[in-house]
Amino acid sequence: MRFGTGPEILGDIDLSLSPGGFYFLTGPSGAGKSTLMRLMYLADRPTRGRASLFGRDISTITRSEKPGLRRRIGVVFQDFRLLNHLSTVDNVALPLRVAGGDDGTVRSYAAELLRWVGLGQYLDVRPSTLSGGQQQRVAIARAVITRPALLLADEPTGNVDDAIAFRLLHLFEELNRLGTTVMIATHNQTLIDQFNYPVLHLEEGRLSQTRQSVDQGIS
Amino acid sequence: MAIRPYDLPLQADGSSRFLPWFIGLMVYLATLTLALSLMLTSAIQRWDAGLQGSLTVQIPAPVDGSALPPERLAAVLSLLQRTAGITSVAPMNLAAEHELLRPWLGTSIDDTALPLPTLVDIHTALGSKIDTGKLEQSLAAVVPGTSVATHDRWLGSLFRAARLIVLAGEFAVGLIGAGAILTIIFTTRTGLLIHHDVIELLHLVGAQDSYVARQFQSHAFRQASGGGAFGMGLALITIVFGGLAAAFGQGGDEAMTFQGFGITIIGWCALLLMPVAAGVVALVTARVTVLSILGRMS
Numbered sequence: 149m150r151f152g153t154g155p156e157i158l159g160d161i162d163l164s165l166s167p168g169g170f171y172f173l174t175g176p177s178g179a180g181k182s183t184l185m186r187l188m189y190l191a192d193r194p195t196r197g198r199a200s201l202f203g204r205d206i207s208t209i210t211r212s213e214k215p216g217l218r219r220r221i222g223v224v225f226q227d228f229r230l231l232n233h234l235s236t237v238d239n240v241a242l243p244l245r246v247a248g249g250d251d252g253t254v255r256s257y258a259a260e261l262l263r264w265v266g267l268g269q270y271l272d273v274r275p276s277t278l279s280g281g282q283q284q285r286v287a288i289a290r291a292v293i294t295r296p297a298l299l300l301a302d303e304p305t306g307n308v309d310d311a312i313a314f315r316l317l318h319l320f321e322e323l324n325r326l327g328t329t330v331m332i333a334t335h336n337q338t339l340i341d342q343f344n345y346p347v348l349h350l351e352e353g354r355l356s357q358t359r360q361s362v363d364q365g366i367s
Numbered sequence: 368m369a370i371r372p373y374d375l376p377l378q379a380d381g382s383s384r385f386l387p388w389f390i391g392l393m394v395y396l397a398t399l400t401l402a403l404s405l406m407l408t409s410a411i412q413r414w415d416a417g418l419q420g421s422l423t424v425q426i427p428a429p430v431d432g433s434a435l436p437p438e439r440l441a442a443v444l445s446l447l448q449r450t451a452g453i454t455s456v457a458p459m460n461l462a463a464e465h466e467l468l469r470p471w472l473g474t475s476i477d478d479t480a481l482p483l484p485t486l487v488d489i490h491t492a493l494g495s496k497i498d499t500g501k502l503e504q505s506l507a508a509v510v511p512g513t514s515v516a517t518h519d520r521w522l523g524s525l526f527r528a529a530r531l532i533v534l535a536g537e538f539a540v541g542l543i544g545a546g547a548i549l550t551i552i553f554t555t556r557t558g559l560l561i562h563h564d565v566i567e568l569l570h571l572v573g574a575q576d577s578y579v580a581r582q583f584q585s586h587a588f589r590q591a592s593g594g595g596a597f598g599m600g601l602a603l604i605t606i607v608f609g610g611l612a613a614a615f616g617q618g619g620d621e622a623m624t625f626q627g628f629g630i631t632i633i634g635w636c637a638l639l640l641m642p643v644a645a646g647v648v649a650l651v652t653a654r655v656t657v658l659s660i661l662g663r664m665s
């Protein structure tokens with residue numbers, strides 16, 4: 149994967165996530181973690197090589213098929229990407245709303261989720277008035293509201309203290325137990341040490357696995 | 368029940384703030400043009416109805432300046448009365464004829480000095496088509512030089528001119544509509560650029576292009592129909608005051624004023640529907656624009 153005529157950001161990566169798995173993605177800043185995730189949530193196409201998602205070759209996915217696939221993917225963006233003209237509850241409800249969900253049901257479900265991540269008193273405020281950590285939790289609530297088959301979280305605990313980070317990790321584990329494949333990009337070594345999941349390390353365009361688990365392998 | 372928020376902050380960006388005013392102006396112009404066209408159309412129809420079924424037969428005076436012999440006139444009249452489709456035959460008397468000519472010839476007409484043609488007014492049954500050419504031929508056999516004048520012949524060019532004006536009006540409305548469509552396309556494209564990031568996010572959380580299009584189209588509908596209602600209101604005020612002023616200025620045709628300026632119920636409905644029409648045009652234009660631009664992306 150490269151951008152324009154720049155250097156190849158991701159070289160020969162051979163990665164396959166087993167359905168229902170839980171992965172950490174680490175690597176120095178600028179290694180291409182976010183870029184790898186962009187490929188996975190169909191925001192970019194690989195410039196060479198092949199990638200497949202839910203058994204579909206990414207390069208053959210048509211525009212009209214993308215919404216259906218993206219509804220099965222929850223993304224926590226590194227920069228949150230919350231909409232500041234909407235309240236937090238409307239932000240969280242967005243994925244269900246664009247999928248045609250009933251407004252009332254969708255809002256009450258979003259409110260419930262926000263209460264769960266500890267933001268019950270901020271339902272009707274604009275995200276811009278919240279702290280970085282609070283915005284991050286709104287972004288996480290939005291990513292998980294559809295109970296996606298694949299959750300991609302790009303440094304989702306970068307702005308919260310460890311106590312909240314653990315709480316959020318438990319939320320991701322809960323989703324994982326319900327069948328969601330989870331991949332979390334993070335720098336937080338404490339967190340990685342605390343949870344015993346395979347760690348994918350990305351550096352200089354190459355991917356390696358530093359903690360192999362028995363049942364989940366990278367070829 | 369809470370009002371569903373716009374997922375795109377279209378009403379907050381300045382790009383389309385002028386759109387309602389612009390559409391308002393266009394609807395104002397279109398409504399006036401349409402109203403004038405409708406009035407002219409109904410005036411044409413009224414002239415037409417008033418003149419249909421009436422013809423004038425003109426029997427030339429003998430070249431020697433003498434009066435038309437009565438038996439010749441009688442022959443012409445009886446031929447006309449026997450013609451199928453003619454319901455009434457009325458020779459105009461000399462006094463009436465002089466009355467007609469007074470503006471040109473003055474009051475002292477010496478009818479022996481000026482050989483005047485004899486005029487016969489005839490009316491035809493409603494819907495019957497008299498072949499004026501054939502009638503003229505058989506009349507000329509009785510009195511050479513007799514002619515039949517249909518009013519169409521001399522009013523026809525007036526009708527044609529009036530119809531041309533109506534056509535020009537409709538063309539102008541078409542141009543105004545095209546201008547409005549171009550404006551909405553431009554505004555929509557600008558909106559797509561301004562809100563590129565939000566639209567990308569909507570796509571990433573699984574929105575289809577049609578969801579994005581709905582945001583634009585409902586916004587365009589509200590703006591255009593709102594602006595259009597304003598423009599139509601102004602246009603109606605202009606029509607009513609303009610019409611009243613014209614009616615009183617002429618000192619006549621109050622009847623027309625009180626009959627809705629000659630505009631039919633359907634015509635008034637068309638005028639009142641202008642804001643809705645503007646809204647629907649805006650909606651469809653915005654939708655097609657968004658879908659075609661997004662569809663070209665990968």
Ligand SMILES: Nc1ncnc2c1ncn2[C@@H]1O[C@H](COP(=O)(O)OP(=O)(O)O)[C@@H](O)[C@H]1O
Pocket residue numbers: 151154157175176177178179180181182183184
């Ligand atoms: N849209 C882009 N155009 C050009 N270069 C980009 C773009 N996005 C990312 N990059 C480059 O790709 C590299 C990897 O970026 P990123 O995936 O954000 O790394 P990480 O998330 O691991 O910190 C960086 O050098 C960055 O400058």
Ligand SMILES: [Mg+2]
Pocket residue numbers: 181182183226302
């Ligand atoms: Mg990154």
